[in-house]
Amino acid sequence: MALYVYSIATEGHPRRLDGLKGVGARPAPLRSVTAGPLSAVVSDISEEIRPKRRDLLVHQEVQERLMADGPVLPLQFGYIASDDDAVREVLDTNADGYLAALERLDGCAEYHLRVAQEDEEPLLRQILEDSPEARELNERIRAGDPDPQLPLALGELVAREVEARQESLAAGLVQALLPFAREHVVHPPTGSDFLNLSLLVPQEQKEDLLTAQANLVREIGGGVALRLAGPLPPYSFV
Structure with a gap:
């Protein structure tokens, strides 16, 4: 059978x-x-x-x-x-x-972190504040400039900035959490997530990991959702 x-x-x-x-x-x-x-x-x-x-x-x-x-x-x-x-x-x-x-x-279990841009408004406002080029394009559109290429140019510029900032944030989160893991695997993101991370965490590091994750949530502020699941069977490390 x-x-x-x-x-x-x-x-x-x-x-x-x-x-x-x-x-x-x-x-x-x-x-x-x-x-x-x-x-x-x-x-x-x-x-x-x-x-x-x-x-x-x-x-x-x-x-x-x-x-x-x-x-x-x-x-x-x-x-x-x-x-x-x-x-x-x-x-x-x-x-x-x-x-x-x-x-x-x-002595280890898997913890799985997914990070998504829950609200894009704070990020978009920050990009307009930081990027003179994006700010100029936005102001021309708002002023009624008829150039049909302006919205496309602004959209492409903002999309590049969003991707770059999310990649930078994801890399920073990985580095911040690695001290609590024996091993880690970065999976391809799915859906609205821009980070999909598995950590192999020793039991004695569990509380430190949870504290670090809570501190990161406070530091990042609104607009970004960090979802940590665990302890889980270590599928990602078999």
């Missing part, structure tokens, strides 16, 4: 799975497949698994339960193996790498 694979841990991890059911319309109990020093947490499945809300929540609950008792390598949602032997083969083949990764992640 096919298996849904949740995560990998050492054979000595407690893997407290009592009361947890797996993904799918007919969820099976969770169990372990062990090979040498490693174990994978799995459940039997007899269907194609799609990212439905219930199954996403189950996947996350399993990771959080396991993280509470020690380091794990959380797999992304949807990892399927053909059978127990296939899982054991992967564990055997990659044992050294998995053990090194588990040691690296020990």
